[in-house]
Amino acid sequence: MKQRLRICALAAFLAFCATSGQAQTVVIVNSSIPSSTFNVKELLDLYTLNKTHWDDGSRVTVFDLKAGKAKQAFYDYIGMTEEDLQRIWLRKQFTGRARPPHAMSSEDELVAQVGKTIGGIGYASEKAVRGKKNVRIIAKLKE
Amino acid sequence: MRQPNGIRCLAATVLSALLFGFFGSTRLSAQDDGGLQLFGSMQTVFFHQESELRIKDPAIGAELSGTETRNSFAMQQLDLFLRKEMGSDFTAFVDLEFQLNYSSEYGWGSLSLQEAWMNYHLSDAFNVKTGLLFPAFNRLNEIKNRLALLPYLFRPLIYERLLSRKFFAEDFVPEHAFLQLHGSIPIGDFFVDYAAYTGNAESSYITRRDAEGNIDTDINPGFEFLSGVDPTEFKLKLFGGRFGLRTRDESVAFGMSFTHDYNNLRDTTRYPDYILSQSSRQLLGSDAPRIRLGADLSVRHGPLFFETEVIKVIYDYEKAERLQLEIEQSFVHGMVGYDVLPALTAYVSMQWGDYTFGIDSDYYVYSFGGAYRVNDAITAKAQLIMYEEGFKENEDAYADNYSQDVTIKFVFLGFSILL
Numbered sequence: 001m002k003q004r005l006r007i008c009a010l011a012a013f014l015a016f017c018a019t020s021g022q023a024q025t026v027v028i029v030n031s032s033i034p035s036s037t038f039n040v041k042e043l044l045d046l047y048t049l050n051k052t053h054w055d056d057g058s059r060v061t062v063f064d065l066k067a068g069k070a071k072q073a074f075y076d077y078i079g080m081t082e083e084d085l086q087r088i089w090l091r092k093q094f095t096g097r098a099r100p101p102h103a104m105s106s107e108d109e110l111v112a113q114v115g116k117t118i119g120g121i122g123y124a125s126e127k128a129v130r131g132k133k134n135v136r137i138i139a140k141l142k143e
Numbered sequence: 144m145r146q147p148n149g150i151r152c153l154a155a156t157v158l159s160a161l162l163f164g165f166f167g168s169t170r171l172s173a174q175d176d177g178g179l180q181l182f183g184s185m186q187t188v189f190f191h192q193e194s195e196l197r198i199k200d201p202a203i204g205a206e207l208s209g210t211e212t213r214n215s216f217a218m219q220q221l222d223l224f225l226r227k228e229m230g231s232d233f234t235a236f237v238d239l240e241f242q243l244n245y246s247s248e249y250g251w252g253s254l255s256l257q258e259a260w261m262n263y264h265l266s267d268a269f270n271v272k273t274g275l276l277f278p279a280f281n282r283l284n285e286i287k288n289r290l291a292l293l294p295y296l297f298r299p300l301i302y303e304r305l306l307s308r309k310f311f312a313e314d315f316v317p318e319h320a321f322l323q324l325h326g327s328i329p330i331g332d333f334f335v336d337y338a339a340y341t342g343n344a345e346s347s348y349i350t351r352r353d354a355e356g357n358i359d360t361d362i363n364p365g366f367e368f369l370s371g372v373d374p375t376e377f378k379l380k381l382f383g384g385r386f387g388l389r390t391r392d393e394s395v396a397f398g399m400s401f402t403h404d405y406n407n408l409r410d411t412t413r414y415p416d417y418i419l420s421q422s423s424r425q426l427l428g429s430d431a432p433r434i435r436l437g438a439d440l441s442v443r444h445g446p447l448f449f450e451t452e453v454i455k456v457i458y459d460y461e462k463a464e465r466l467q468l469e470i471e472q473s474f475v476h477g478m479v480g481y482d483v484l485p486a487l488t489a490y491v492s493m494q495w496g497d498y499t500f501g502i503d504s505d506y507y508v509y510s511f512g513g514a515y516r517v518n519d520a521i522t523a524k525a526q527l528i529m530y531e532e533g534f535k536e537n538e539d540a541y542a543d544n545y546s547q548d549v550t551i552k553f554v555f556l557g558f559s560i561l562l
Contacts, residue, residue: 041332044391050327050334051267057231080392083485084443086519087292088393094289096226096236096262099180 025073027139028111028129030120032058038138044078046121048088049098054119062101063110063122070107074123077141111135178227184291185221188557190214197548218244219557220290220304222257234262240288242304257288268326278320279338279385280400281439281452283476287316294488294514296526296555299476300496300506301454310496313345315435315454315474317381317402329391336387336398343373344380347407379405379430385437394444400437405430406458431460431470446482451475473497486516504534512555520561528553 027043033054038046045051052060065071075082089100104110107128114120115134129135191214198207218241225237237259243252260274277285286292287302300306301315312318320342327334343349349371373380383402389395408427439452456472463470473496480490490513496506512526532549 041329041391045329048391048393050329050391053231053264053267059228059231083482084392084394091286091289091292093182093226094184094224094292095285096224096234096238096258096260099226099228 024126025070025141026126026137027123028135029138031134031136032118049092052098058119061117061120064101064103066103070125180226183223183562186219186290186559188219189216191554194551199546232264268328270325272323278317278340281437284316291559291561296524296557334389339384342381344375348375349373396441398439402435406433431458448480451477470500489513502534507531522559524557526555
């Protein structure tokens, strides 16, 4: 009986770990972006549209999700709310400084677009990124 | 007078070199969107206005008063924006603005090109913007006509286009510039913003109204170009800049601004009799060197936000000094807002303006209101405004202590719509 309980507990733990692994949110860029890792400040600058060009001079194209857990995890990570970002994006757009992020309906769509767009950056769950071509993970969010 | 061929050749060579220098380095790469972005905003309002005027004129022993009520619907403003990214380094931007039920058929409102510029991006720290542009002066000037970004319907007095002829907005803020160097430099948790710009002399040097109120653009008949270009010499042009500091999440922003240009006191049509006494009219007739100084602060902490700006306009005008007349202008605006709900913002604001120009005028505006975001594109707005204006002649300089007080209450209701 005790052994069965231990097996059940182990199975539950493994299931929890597996689930946690799936929920891991990652930040991805198009593989054209030179190899680098990004800290929170740099991601914040990219998503507040303060950094509009990569170091090689190409334009940054930002992708965002319309909704979802990955979106919430990413916003929490960079310390911004949706309202904060919308306000900043609108000001940048209406003063001609930058184009607001492209809002995608699904993580698969976002990953595909980042893969297709030179200079593209976005975020998604690690599961949605796994095995995808032309994208590279530059940050894993601390949970 | 026609320019000598040598000067024309030189101008053409310089222009060609600039164009080649800029466009020759354009890098068209695969990420170029290439598409023209078209977006815009409009604001439609209903307003109710109750005005009360009291005049006291000891010279003729009269005390007068009157009241007036107005109600009107209006398409307050519609802006269409065009933006195009050209290669990695260049961006073009156009803002076409229609105001107040614009109709060329009836002569209502106005249609104007508010901005049309090209930006060259060398790095985030260094950009060159050229064309018709809103210069960086305090934080509000760049977005003064972006009504969808503002929670209120009726802007602070000096930015409110409905009152631009009453308040001589250009006395307080530079309306347009034509060349601006600007950039942002990240330092620690902050961005340091800077901008330096130049532009034409104030608009009254380019156009004014004749005695019948008609637009007169032929100020200098000897000037061979079309109307709309600045016939003044270089020293009368606008020069200015802004230095700012903001946190990387843009929750706190602070800046200091300045400009130097000239107030066209030759244009007496700008000053109706009730604004200037006969004595202070002696100030008119020449160019008054003008310095605008500005400071702005914006703070947001969660749902609470605060915005303020101060503008001081001073003159280095020998004629005024000789006459011992003080001329200066001030403006202070403060607003505190709170996001009661994610979609609902409430705010209170207060403004004070001072116009000392022979007479001493003070303006106070108290306002409160709310903005409810119906969805991502539509915001319903309501605003109650109490406007008080009082002016009297300087008692030291004038015998007749004329005074005038105006009180106006406004109720504004409207929708701001993103297109």
